[in-house]
Amino acid sequence: MTSHELWKxxxxxxxxxxxxxxxxMGCNYxxxxxxxxxxxxxxxxxxxxxxxPIFIFGYLLIYACLILLYIIFDDDYAYFRFTVGxxxxxxxxxxxIFFLYPVRMVYRPDLVGAxxxxxxxxxxxxxxxxxxxxxxxxxxxxxxxxTLLLWPYKRKxxxxxxxxxxxxxxxxxxxxxxxxxxxxxxVVVTSLAFWAxxxxxxxxxxxxxxx
Numbered sequence: 001m002t003s004h005e006l007w008k009x010x011x012x013x014x015x016x017x018x019x020x021x022x023x024x025m026g027c028n029y030x031x032x033x034x035x036x037x038x039x040x041x042x043x044x045x046x047x048x049x050x051x052x053p054i055f056i057f058g059y060l061l062i063y064a065c066l067i068l069l070y071i072i073f074d075d076d077y078a079y080f081r082f083t084v085g086x087x088x089x090x091x092x093x094x095x096x097i098f099f100l101y102p103v104r105m106v107y108r109p110d111l112v113g114a115x116x117x118x119x120x121x122x123x124x125x126x127x128x129x130x131x132x133x134x135x136x137x138x139x140x141x142x143x144x145x146x147t148l149l150l151w152p153y154k155r156k157x158x159x160x161x162x163x164x165x166x167x168x169x170x171x172x173x174x175x176x177x178x179x180x181x182x183x184x185x186x187v188v189v190t191s192l193a194f195w196a197x198x199x200x201x202x203x204x205x206x207x208x209x210x211x
Contacts, residue, residue, distance in 0.1 A: 005077040012084045013070045020066070020091060020142075024133060027098045031132040038104035041135055041179045047107050051176045053114075056122040058171025065143045065164055072150065072157055082201075083149050089197045090145055090190055091138065097189070098133050105131035108176035122175060129177065136185035137178045140169045144187055148194050 001009070031038070069087075073080035108131050111123035143165040150158035169186075172178040 001075060001077050009070075009073075009077055009080055012081070016084055016087050017066060019088060020138070023091065023095055024138060025128070027095055028130045028132045031098065031102050031104075032130045035102050035132075038102045038132070039135075040106055041103050041181045042107070043180055046180060049173065049176075051109055052174045053111065053116075053119040053122040055171040055174040056118065056125060058167045059139065059175050059177065060125070061164055061168055061171070062139045062142055065146055065161065065168075068157075068161075069146055069149070072154060076153075079153060085201075086145060086149060086194060086197050087142075090141055090193045093189065093193045094133075094136060094138050094141060097136065101135060102132065103134035103179070103182065105134055105177055105179065126177075131177065134178050135182045136189045137169075137172055137182040138186070139172050139178070140165060140183045140186035141190045143168055144190050145194065148190070 069083060070080075073083060108126070111119050111126070114120050114123055143161050146161040147158050147165060150161055165187075169183040172183060173180055
C-alpha cells in the first residue's frame, strides 16, 4: 500500500466512524425527542429475560470490530475501499429504517443508583445511548457485515467476526438495548443490503466496460 493509499485509508476510516457515531446519536436523539410513535417488537416471554449489566462489554465490542476491520485490510486498499462503501451503504439503510419504522426498547431498567462499577458503566453509557434505533440492530449488523466481507478474503478472521456477531447479538438482548427480533432483523437486512451493494457494483463495472 502506497503512502497516498494509506492516507486515504485513514481518512475514510475516520469518515466511517464519524458517520456511525454521529449518525447513530443523531437518529437516537431525534427519535427520543421528536418521534410521535414507536413500535415494540418483543417475543412472548422476552420481557422476563433479565438484564445482565456485565454484557455491556459484549455490547461495546462493536468498536473493536470497527478497528479490526481497519487493521485487517492492511495490504489491499482496493478491498478496503469496497469495505468502506459497503459499511456506508448498510449504515444508511439502517438509518432509513430507524426513521420509517421506529422501534423502542421499553423494558430496560433504570440503573441510576447502582453500586457496582459494571452497572455504573452501563448506566453511564445508556445516558448517551437511548433505547431507540432498535430495529434492525446496527451493533449486530457491523460484525456480521465484517463476516461477509472477510469470508472470501481472510477466512479465519471471518470466523472470528462470526463469533463476535453471536456475542454482540446475545449482549444487545441481555443489556436490554434490543429485542431478539432486532438482532435477527440485522442479519436479514445486512444480508440483503450486502447482496444489493455487490449487485450494483457489478452492474456499474459492466456498464463502464460496455461504454
